[in-house]
Amino acid sequence: MFCLDYAVAFVAHYWLASRRSEWLQSHPAFTFSSGAVAGGVAAVVLYPFDIVRMTTVPAGTSHFAFSTMPFMSVYLGLYFLQPREERLRKSLGAKAGWALASTATAAVAELPFDKAKVSISGGSVRSAALATALRVPLGAALLLAYDQILSSAGVGRGFVSGEAKQ
Numbered sequence: 001m002f003c004l005d006y007a008v009a010f011v012a013h014y015w016l017a018s019r020r021s022e023w024l025q026s027h028p029a030f031t032f033s034s035g036a037v038a039g040g041v042a043a044v045v046l047y048p049f050d051i052v053r054m055t056t057v058p059a060g061t062s063h064f065a066f067s068t069m070p071f072m073s074v075y076l077g078l079y080f081l082q083p084r085e086e087r088l089r090k091s092l093g094a095k096a097g098w099a100l101a102s103t104a105t106a107a108v109a110e111l112p113f114d115k116a117k118v119s120i121s122g123g124s125v126r127s128a129a130l131a132t133a134l135r136v137p138l139g140a141a142l143l144l145a146y147d148q149i150l151s152s153a154g155v156g157r158g159f160v161s162g163e164a165k166q
Contacts, residue, residue, distance in 0.1 A: 004049075005042045005065070006139075009072050010146050013038035018155045022084055025155075032077035039072030053116040067114035075106035079143055088151060095147065099140035106139070107132045 016034045017025050024030050043065040053063035079102040087095065111117070111125070111132055121127035 004046060005039075005068055006142050008042040008045050009035075009038040009068070009076075010142075010149075012041040013072075013076055013146075014150065014153075014155065017080075017150065018153070026081055026083040028077070028081060031080040032073050035076030035080075036069050036073035038076060039069040042072070043068040052120075056116045056119040058115075058119065061115060063116070065116075067110045067117075070113055071106045071110035073106075074109040075102055075139065075143065078102040078105060079147070084151065084155075087147060092144075095144055096140060099143040099147075100136065103136045103139035103143060104133075107136055 013034055016037060020030060047064060050063065050065060053065060057063040079098055082090075082098065087098075090098075111129060114128065114132075117128045117131060118125055121131060
């Protein structure tokens with residue numbers, strides 16, 4: 001996943017989460033499926049611009065970013081299993097631990113689907129895994145920033161654009 005993938009997926013996830021109750025937002029079925037939908041939206045929106053995949057994936061195979069869906073499903077799914085109020089009470093260190101664990105697990109889930117990364121790494125899954133591991137701290141930092149945005153916007157308290165949800 002690249003930085004624009006995160007941005008588009010976060011916007012899609014925000015749109016989904018801001019329209020759901022706090023209880024539903026931390027339900028496993030919602031956290032993982034909304035992450036998958038957000039990843040799918042990012043993959044579809046960015047497909048025409050994914051020049052790296054177009055040039056690195058072997059001819060005859062799809063260069064669609066299928067890996068974005070399992071990554072975002074696990075990435076957002078694990079982290080947002082924690083209810084909003086519980087996340088707000090945690091220290092930055094505890095949140096960072098959750099974010100690192102979510103990002104690392106998502107990276108492992110993504111790797112088997114990321115043909116472009118393996119191809120860029122000279123066909124070596126081991127080299128691709130190392131490259132993926134280097135991205136984990138950045139992904140965790142982005143997740144913490146996104147969680148702060150959600151918390152500041154009141155997502156999870158039943159509010160969207162300042163109006164009470166029914």
